[in-house]
Amino acid sequence: xxxITETVIEADPRLPVIRMSRDFAATAEQLFRAHTDPxxxxxxxxxxxxxxxxxxxxxSTGGSWRYASVRGDTEYRFRGCFHDVRPxxxxxxxxxxxEPDGVALETLWFEDLGDGRTRLxxxxxxxxxxxxxxxLRSGMEVGVNEGYAKLERMIVDGAV
Amino acid sequence: xxxITETVIEADPRLPVIRMSRDFAATAEQLFRAHTDPxxxxxxxxxxxxxxxxxxxxxSTGGSWRYASVRGDTEYRFRGCFHDVRPxxxxxxxxxxxEPDGVALETLWFEDLGDGRTRLxxxxxxxxxxxxxxxLRSGMEVGVNEGYAKLERMIVDGAV
Numbered sequence: 001x002x003x004i005t006e007t008v009i010e011a012d013p014r015l016p017v018i019r020m021s022r023d024f025a026a027t028a029e030q031l032f033r034a035h036t037d038p039x040x041x042x043x044x045x046x047x048x049x050x051x052x053x054x055x056x057x058x059x060s061t062g063g064s065w066r067y068a069s070v071r072g073d074t075e076y077r078f079r080g081c082f083h084d085v086r087p088x089x090x091x092x093x094x095x096x097x098x099e100p101d102g103v104a105l106e107t108l109w110f111e112d113l114g115d116g117r118t119r120l121x122x123x124x125x126x127x128x129x130x131x132x133x134x135x136l137r138s139g140m141e142v143g144v145n146e147g148y149a150k151l152e153r154m155i156v157d158g159a160v
Numbered sequence: 161x162x163x164i165t166e167t168v169i170e171a172d173p174r175l176p177v178i179r180m181s182r183d184f185a186a187t188a189e190q191l192f193r194a195h196t197d198p199x200x201x202x203x204x205x206x207x208x209x210x211x212x213x214x215x216x217x218x219x220s221t222g223g224s225w226r227y228a229s230v231r232g233d234t235e236y237r238f239r240g241c242f243h244d245v246r247p248x249x250x251x252x253x254x255x256x257x258x259e260p261d262g263v264a265l266e267t268l269w270f271e272d273l274g275d276g277r278t279r280l281x282x283x284x285x286x287x288x289x290x291x292x293x294x295x296l297r298s299g300m301e302v303g304v305n306e307g308y309a310k311l312e313r314m315i316v317d318g319a320v
Binding site (some may be wrong): 014015016017056061062063064066079080081082083084089091093095100103105107123125127128129 | 175177221222241244253263267286287
């Protein structure tokens with residue numbers, strides 16, 4: 001567990017953007033697989049208190065996705081389309097179906113750091129600072145950090 | 161031709177966004193069809209000097225699109241995915257393949273003004289002011305206005 005580090009989460013002062021960065025003891029190929037293979041993705045994404053049920057998944061350029069985060073009788077659904085799926089970069093849209101008019105454009109980069117380590121960088125772009133800041137205040141870092149901690153354990157266990 | 165008006169094109173001072181607005185003597189259903197039916201769309205989009213060849217088109221939520229703008233031996237390709245296709249709103253991504261790392265998140269609204277008139281509003285969101293401003297300086301308003309003028313003539317002719 002010594003590899004676990006906090007995710008760097010930053011709000012851009014000039015743009016309605018949230019950026020995150022976290023280094024993993026994994027190759028870019030492993031991180032790409034963890035973000036595109038639905039069974040792997042469902043095992044790590046989100047907070048520890050929720051499970052993920054994939055409802056649709058086509059992680060290819062021009063494809064789309066939908067999943068539910070489930071805790072008991074409570075379900076939150078999310079969906080989007082994959083604009084671009086490349087080994088070093090994924091661009092996708094993201095909507096929480098409880099707020100169907102809100103859309104984020106998300107970009108993920110997998111940057112090879114050498115020695116089997118890779119930096120995951122993400123950017124979420126929305127069309128208002130108010131929406132961006134409300135999301136930052138929502139406690140989203142709990143799900144982000146718990147999710148990435150699960151992913152790190154899967155890497156250590158050889159599951160990815 | 162008395163219905164033809166210039167498109168209002170505005171750069172947001174706080175956000176890397178371009179907004180456009182134009183009123184049409186058409187219903188929201190007609191404008192929706194003109195943006196989702198590939199044969200209709202190919203007839204009006206772009207400047208008068210180019211023709212459009214649709215290469216892929218699935219204008220449904222989670223679908224995707226790709227087309228080429230052609231003038232003689234010159235071709236420019238564009239592509240994206242449809243995040244959301246509703247009668248009153250389309251959300252899609254947009255990339256010019258000559259600059260494959262650039263992505264815009266585009267939203268189109270069809271607002272019924274009554275009396276068979278509809279306001280088309282669009283918003284293009286990118287992740288830098290520099291990219292937004294370069295696009296504004298590119299002469300894009302020529303293709304926008306010539307394209308919408310073609311669409312207005314199709315409406316007058318009963319083609320939509």
